[in-house]
Amino acid sequence: MYLSEKDVRAIATYARIGLDDTQVTTMTIDLNNIIESLKPITAYDLTDVEPTFHPIAGLSNVMREDRVQPGLTHAAALANAPEQQSGSFRIPPILGGGDA
Amino acid sequence: MEYSALSIVDIQAGLAAKIFSAYELAEAAFAAIEARDPQVHAFLELTPELAFAAANRVDVALAAGESCGILAGVPMAFKDNMNQMGTHTTCASRMLESYVSPFTATCVAKALEAGALPLGKLNMDEFAFGSSTETSAFGRTFNPWDLERVPGGSSGGSAAAVAAGMATVTLGSDTGGSIRQPAAFCGVVGFKPTYGVVSRYGVVAFGSSLDQVGPFGKTVADVAATLDAIAGRDPRDCTSQESATIFSANLEQGVKGLRIGVVPAFMDAEGVDPEIISATKGALANLEQLGAQIVEVELPNAAAAMAAYYVIGPCEAFSNLSRFDSVRYGYREGGARDLGEQYEQSRAHGFGPEAVRRIMLGSYLLSSGVYETYYYPAQQVRTLITSDYVRAFEQVDAIITPVSPRTAFKFGEIADPTSMYLSDMFTISINIAGNGGLSLPVGPGEKTGLPVGVQIIGPQFKDQNILRVASALESCYSIARLAPLGTGPVGTSSARPPEQTQPHEGGAL
Structure with missing residues (x-):
């Protein structure tokens, strides 16, 4: 077993996903099974093998000219917001506990 | 002439000869959708007003004698992870159920510029996590060949819409097999070109170093023409590449003198149905007969x-899906006491179980200590896999493999996530290396009678080789591309935009 339920709770906190107790139990089983299937990766001797982070060789830091370009209007940017107020995205208190 | 059987060439010829108008094509497309989609459920949203407006533009241009784009009048639909201004782009997730695109993905924009008629948005596995379209939050898609079976996934709606004769061509995306496997399950042609051929701008990201957009169609020529319309460099996607290739140019060249690779370890792989191996061997024999050398x-x-x-994909997905924060867009669970709780509750209820699983896996694999055990080594193994392909393509022009270890399975038949992952065993390494791969129907399978596909893989940016081989091989088979359901009678569509004008009178379709 690679992960305990305690580990899974910690991962969920990091991933910002609230899991209930039943979900934690199921997720622990699923993740352990999946991690077991990743074993072939650990079986390799990878000394002196460079990593490949994307498939196009020699491509790095593609830059464009630093120029203002048309973008979304203020209204379009806010149009999909679950909640807005005075032209801004509205969120609950960041530090918690208080009244919104 | 039956609408559902029309190819792009048929549409071009029919429009030029005034046998039918683009408007009538749109009418026929919605009639087919109304007759068949209640059974298939390929579409999540229909956009008749956009399709009829596009049809009118095509008809006006044709009447004025203006030249039209490659896809002029072609009824087309897009996977629901592709933004199209004014449409819902849900990724088949509750997270994006009410999201309306404020912009258009480059691949969609290019198809529309080429004259395509946008019919609507297509069902998929939630955020493209899956191989069966069963994880869609808005109901599963049914395989038009057998409604008790999955259409494959994640681009299940894109494959099913073509097989049911509802759209002439569609677009899908492929991160580990999500174009090729549903194409095989639904008996149509599906092509994932080399990473970098098509811009991903505006396509909701899953695995950024693996994702690629590609077309579905009934024929290799339709797929090549669609790729011609959507390929090319886009300043908004820095991985997209300049392309001088005309993908539909060399389809008739044949395979005489080409060297075609076969991988013995794939042909003997455990868990592959004999009918799949038999069909793959049949394809190789056909290519040999056509003058190719099998190596x-x-x-x-x-x-x-x-x-x-399953290391790289979830890590990239974890990172990409962190943008769904319930603040700027997306599902928000009400009643949270603070922002942290709002994030956790919104993401817990907005994402389905497979999305949560992949995000959790990525979160774990990128954590300190684990990164060194799995993530970094996986990227080193990627170098080895890529080198394998480079070496193989020093010996051959294309490689033939199965697409999927079996034909379409029944709903619920594969419930365990790790078993589901195996359905992509032949397609995944191509995304890891970045090469192109095409799924060509060569079925029906000897045992199941269901569609079987073979995969044709080419060297990076030699996608025209793949299409050339596919076109030659296609000529050996006279199999139906439309499911029986896709050839049935249809009524008259009630879908109409307000105040339509018909620029010219067309004949019967």
């Missing part, structure tokens, strides 16, 4: 591709 090649590290993929 055995080895891909010794491909066996580790599945593990590398």
Whole structure:
């Protein structure tokens, strides 16, 4: 077993996903099974093998000219917001506990 | 002439000869959708007003004698992870149920510029996490060949819409097999070109180093023409590449003198149905008959591709899906006391179980200590897999493999996530290496009678080789591309935009 339920709770906190107790139990089983299937990766001797982070060789830091370009209007940017107020995205208190 | 059987060439010829108008094509498309989609459920949203407006533009241009684009009048639909201004782009997730695109993805924009008639948005596995379209939050898609079976996934709606004769061509996306496997399950042609051929701008990201957009169609020529319309460099996607290739140019060249690779380890792989191997051998025999030379090649590290993929894919997905924060857009769970709780509750209820699983896996694999055990080594293994392909393509022009270890399975038949992942065993290594791969129907299978596909793989940016081989091989088979359901009678569509004008009178379709 690679992960305990305690580990899974910690991962969920990091991933910002609230899991209930039943979900934690199921997720622990699923993740352990999946991690077991990743074993072939650990079986390799990878000394002196460079990593490949994307498939196009020699491509790095593609830059464009630093120029203002048309973008979304203020209204379009806010149009999909679950909640807005005075032209801004509205969120609950960041530090918690208080009244919104 | 039956609408559902029309190819792009048929549409071009019919429009030029005024046998039918683009408007009538749109009418026929919605009639087919109304008759068949209640059974298939390929579409999540229909956009008749956009389709009829596009049809009118095509008809006006044709009447004025203006030249039209490659896809002029072609009824087309897009996977629901592709933004199209004014449409819902849900990724088949509750998270994006009410999201309306404020912009258009480059691949969609290019198709529309080429004259395509946008019929609507297509069902998929939630955020493209899956191989069966069963994880869609808005109901599953049914395989038009057998409504008790899955259409494959994640681009299940894109494959099913073509097989049911509702759209002439569609677009899908492929991160580990999500174009090729549903194409095989639904008996249509599906092409994932080399990473970088098509811009991903505006396509909701899953695995950024793996994702690629590609077309579905009934024929290789339709797929090549669609790729011609959507390929090319886009300043908004820095991985997209300049392309001088005309993908539909060399389809008639044949395979005489080409060297075609076969991977013995794939043909003997455990868990592959005999009817799949038999169909693949049949394809190889046909190519040999056409004058190709069959050469055995080895891909010794491909066996580790599945593990590398289930490290790299979830890590990239974890990062990409962190943008769904319930603040700027997306599902928000009400009643949270603070922002942290709002994030956790919104993401817990907005994402389905497979999305949560992949995000959790990525979160774990990128954590300190684990990164060194799995993530970094997976990227090193990726180098080995890529080198295998480079070496193989020093010996051959294309490689033939199965697409999927079996034909379409029944709903619920594969419930365990790790077993589901195996359905992509032959497609995943191509995304890891970045090469192009095409799924060509060569079925029906000897045992199941269901569609079987073979995969044709080419060297990076030699996608025209793949299409050339596919076109030659296609000529050996006279199999139906439309499911029986896709050839049935249809009524008259009630879909109409307000105040339509018909620029010219067309004949019967």
